[in-house]
Amino acid sequence: MATQFEKTALTDEQAAFDWIRQSVNLLPSAMERFKRTDISGAFRYSLSGDLPQNHWGLGNTCFAVKIHSMLGRQDQLDREAVSKFINSFQDSWGALNDPEIRRRSAFVRFGRAFKHLNFSHWDYRPIERAETRQAYAALINLGKKPERPYRDIPDSISGIQKYIERLNWENPWSAASHFSHLIFFLKYNQQLFGILRQEAPELIRQAFLKLDSLQQKDGSWYAEGISLPDFQKVNAAMKVMLAYETMNSQDFKKAESLIDLCLSSVNDGHACNHFNVVCVLYACSRKTDYRQEAIRRYFLERLEKFKEHYYPETGGFSFLPGKANTHYYAAKVTRGRKEPDLHGTHLFLWGIVLISDFLGLRKKLNLQFPIT
Secondary structure: OOOHHHHOOOOOHHHHHHHHHHHHHHHHHHHHHHEOOOOOOOEOOEOOOEOOOOOOOHHHHHHHHHHHHHHOOHHHOOHHHHHHHHHOOEOOOOOEOOHHHHHHHHHHHHHHHHHHOOHHHOOOHHHHHHHHHHHHHHHHHOOOOOOOOOOOOOOOHHHHHHHHHHOOOOOHHHHHHHHHHHHHHHHHHHHHHOOOOOOHHHHHHHHHHHHHOOEOOOOOEOOOOOOOOHHHHHHHHHHHHHHHHHOOOOOOOOHHHHHHHHHOOOOOOOHHHHHHHHHHHHHHHOOOOOOHHHHHHHHHHHHHHHHHHEOOOOOOEOOEOOEOOOEEOOEEOEOOOOOOEHHHHHHHHHHHHHHHHHOOOOHHHOOOOOOO
């Protein structure tokens, strides 16, 4: 069945190019406003509404690095200062995590554990793993690396299989995220530190084989027999796409089913939803010519929706429409003012990179793909 995006051309590529160029050109000056003056190499989460004021901001600074990378402006960063700040959060086990986020999220995590009588909600290790992956990627974008490897991943085929089985595939956005982290660390621990140099390729192959058993008819990955809203399926698929992208691979199956799923999905509300549907459609569009015109129209309409998060006075985007995000990994970090934040700016710019590449505009705009 044709969607609204196949029935009506909502805008044109020249208008899209003009708006993208305008928004991208404002970002370098906007990024200067996010720099912290009290800590070398650090960035704020929002322009003026941040709550923590001490040595915090690992995630914020990682977003800033990837924004500069996508703009091709890493030279605007003090790479030594930024990498030193990021590495200052690494512990003796190789994890990079922000103590302020751990502390500020504790009450919410405890409340979830009590409500669901499930201790896994209290466990900080999943957040720690995600933060570590984010920090690894930022350092690699800087041409740097962590001081120590991250060790909290399995190193055998049986360990890989158990790791994947223990993920909660009834909550596939989270499960697929941690599958993606697994692939990322297997690859980059090998490349950066020589860990499992011989074994990593086979471990990665076995991980993807295990993942195949979780792919459903609509193309997404989740536990068989459960009912999920489409946005959850799309968001889970995005995390799987990042795992394949880490390996520069397009070996996933059912790309046409995933395209149908995405084109029937709204995926609005916040920056993650907006980016996730773009990411999945973009990845599938490189694998098949199926419904290319519908994807083009969907992307042009998606850019119109991006404008609801854009601030033409200062440059940048907010994670939520009309205001900065208030929480990061369940930790309250801003007052939610009407201003851009680095979380939203990072995700919307990344979406712009993918859309502009699909439209054949990326090179004209000098935008780059990030390592993530």
